[in-house]
Amino acid sequence: MASFDLPPLGALRAFEAAARLASFKRAAAELLVTPTAISHQVRQLEEHLGGRLLDRSPRRVALTLQGQILYEAAASSFAEIDRAVGRLRRSNAGAILTLSATPAFLSQWLVPRLTELQTRFPKLELRLQASDQIVELRPGGVDLAIRYGKGPFPGAATTALCQDAFAPVCSPSLRLRTVEDLTRARLIHIDGRVAPRPSPDWRRWCDQVGVLDLDTETGLRFTDSLYAVQATVAGQGVAIVSLVIAADALANGLLVAPFSQTLSGETYSFACAPALSERPDVVALRDWFVEAMTPF
Structure with a gap:
């Protein structure tokens, strides 16, 4: 000594x-x-x-x-x-980090896991910014983001989290069992998706599965996947949605995915301002997202 x-x-x-x-x-x-x-x-x-x-x-x-x-x-x-x-x-001291993500991701995936997150990081103060826009990442502004797409994402240090997939989901009350059951169900459409491309819509899904007699033009239409998921949970119809976004509703039995056929989506990535990429609290939060999203 x-x-x-x-x-x-x-x-x-x-x-x-x-x-x-x-x-x-x-x-x-x-x-x-x-x-x-x-x-x-x-x-x-x-x-x-x-x-x-x-x-x-x-x-x-x-x-x-x-x-x-x-x-x-x-x-x-x-x-x-x-x-x-x-x-x-x-x-x-309580670390303050601002994270940006889409309203659908925040409300459907992250918010249900906030208790787990706060238990893991009791000193972390996380500010959530709901936005469909890609925002500039910089320390003291928007520090972090959950990005969706192929990348690369200029001006950000990124880590891939999981590959997304899309599938038809509905309330179990609709009792859908076979593809033929879709002919008596209302289809829910999400218009104006920016990603992925091509859009995971009903026409693509029917082409992939080989369904020829389903009217893919009629039904209920939304411009935001968040509201489409809410309408689907309420039993208003069947929607093709991200399995990441619908994960909790599926796990809790609020939704079911009656068909095994899926459409490929893009990659979810954790992004941060490059100057923060080695900061211990940012690294720990990134590792939590990697762990939490691995099952998808």
């Missing part, structure tokens, strides 16, 4: 302040003591080291050659300690 022959740290702190400010009075004001106390501590330090560290004059103090050696070491050490204390305080 290391043994250090150090002078009294209070005296060393007084000396560093007096040398840096070239004044006992200003050092006393910074350390909230009297000039006499500063003078006494510097004298105590000089006695401990057996040499003069500061030359005093009525208007200012100046370093001696011995004092210069000690001052450089003390100033460097105090600065390093200050940086370490700052890092510890930031790690112990």
Whole structure:
């Protein structure tokens, strides 16, 4: 175990302040003591080291050659300690991160898992921004995002989370069992999807499955998948939706996926401002998303 022959740290702190400010009075004001106390501590330090560290004059103090050696070491050490204390305080304080994702992803996937997330990271303060737009990521602004697409995503450090897939889902109350049952069900459409391309719509699904006699033009139409999912849970019809977005409703029995045939989607990715890619809380949150989305 290391043994250090150090002078009294209070005296060393007084000396560093007096040398840096070239004044006992200003050092006393910074350390909230009297000039006499500063003078006494510097004298105590000089006695401990057996040499003069500061030359005093009525208007200012100046370093001696011995004092210069000690001052450089003390100033460097105090600065390093200050940086370490700052890092510890930031790690112990509640971290604030802003995460952007689509309203559907936030409401249907993330919100049901917030209790789990807060249990895992009790000091993390997460601000959620619902947006269908790709926003610029920067520290202190929008720090993080869940991105959807092929990538790459310029201006972001990204980690792939899972590959999405789309399938018809409905309320179990509709009692759909076979593809033929779709002819007596109302189809729900989601218009204006930006991704994936081509759109996972009823015409594509029927072409893939080989269904020829289903009217894919009629039914209920939405411009937002969030409302389409809500209508489907309410038993208003059958919709082709993301299995990631519908995961909780399927797990809880609010929805069922009666058919095994799926359409491929894009990749969900965790994205952050490049300057934050190695910050411990961001890395931990990224790893949580990787773990939580692996089953899909």
